[in-house]
Amino acid sequence: MTAPADRNLMVQTMRWFGPSDPVSLSDIRQAGCEGVVSALHHIPNGEVWTVEEILKRKAEIEAAGLVWSVVESLPIHEDIKTHGPTLGRAIENYRISIENLAACGVTTITYNFMPLLDWTRTDLHYAMPDGARALRYEAVAVAAFDIFHIRRPDAAADYAPELVERARVRYEAMSEAGRKDLERTIIKGLPGSEESFGVDEFRAALRTYDGIDHAKLKDHMVHFLKAVCPTADAAGVKLVVHPDDPPFSIFGLPRVVSTEADLADLFERVPNESNGLCFCAGSFSIRADNDLAAMIERFGNRIYFTHLRNTRRENDAPGREHNAIDFHESPHLDGSIDMFSVISALRRASIRHDRRIPMRPDHGHQMLDDLHKRTNPGYSAIGRLRGLAELRGLEMGIARAMAAA
Ligand code: DNO
DSSP: OSSSOOOOOOOTEEEEEEEEOOOOOHHHHHTTTTTEEEOOSOOOTTTTOOOOHHHHHHHHHHHOEEEEEEOOOOOHHHHHHHTTTTTTHHHHHHHHHHHHHTTTTOOOEEOOOOOOOSSSOOOEEOOOOSEEEEEEEEEHHHHIIIIIOOOOOTTTGGGGGHHHHHHHHHHHHHHHHHHHHHHHHHHOOOOOOSOOOHHHHHHHHHHHHTOOOOOHHHHHHHHHHHHOOOOOHTTTTTEEEOOSSSOBBBBBBOOOOOSSSHHHHHHHHHOOEEEEEEEHHHHTTTTOOOHHHHHHHHHHEEEEEEEEEEEEEESTTOOGGGGOOEEEETTTSSSOOHHHHHHHHHHHHHHHHOOOOOOEEEOOOGGGGGGSOOOOTTTTTHHHHHHHHHHHHHHHHHHHHHOOO
């Protein structure tokens, strides 16, 4: 590692969605970033990322004085998750894309294994007391959508009776426009999601998971990793899995990267060096039983990328079902996560394993001038700039304190 012992070690980055992103590379550089996190969103899921396309993106990033630190995401085709008809081809193409990225010097690749939907929220404009807008997840809205809007068979059985009743009242009180808005928010795809659905399509897609429970989805994930990790090991690539967001089953779909036990199982079944973790603090934090600092201590050798954001669990109560939790994305240093302990643990892992971990301030509020602009939900410039500034200050304080101890 090149950085002195009392300086920041995390590689500061921001996500850049490519040339159509309203936030420019120059903005990202001015925010003080060293690198960007990017993906070739124009290449359909399941197809090969060619060397030519990778080099084109890399050159754009480097022309702005930045480096392409991490790929987020090289998406996993649905057939890999369900063992659908193009499984073999999708895996083979994934391997080729890994090799092509490595040949271009891009060696950290993020993916997730969430069925159908990537991250999920119910409100993209939640008003914070200070006037900024945040992203929020409200259990009653998800239940209303699931039980009364898409009318998934037996959906009500997945929720506590009290929540089903509140969902009914909520749905009946909603206007047509409100229902459509909720539908768009939940299934149309948030930034970075590779899938997007209408109601009928979503119902049909849900049926492709009939018979796939938690154990089976985990088996499919292990099958995928066993097929691609040897290629990644040989190419010097780290494949880092992003946890489920939120970290529990939704719409009856299994989710298998939600807890410490899930991670332990995954690394035990696929011990390859390339099998890594994108430690997303915000995603894991939605389960109060996930002890973030302890997870970083335990899996530090697997962490090659981190997303740092905070959340506020609004209705924690002993024994509450996971799918009854409401949360919003709070300021980076003020929420249910003790960011001091998270960054301290990451720093210890970084030193122990002699590596700098790329970090991005994950999401940010829509605030100040960005309130009047078109922004990608969660990915506005100013909110992330605030988050990054706070996180880098905290890291520096921790670094100095640790060096002096
Ligand atoms: C949301 C993101 C996720 C993430 C993917 C990784 O803001 O953190 O969409 O990129 O789950 O594959």
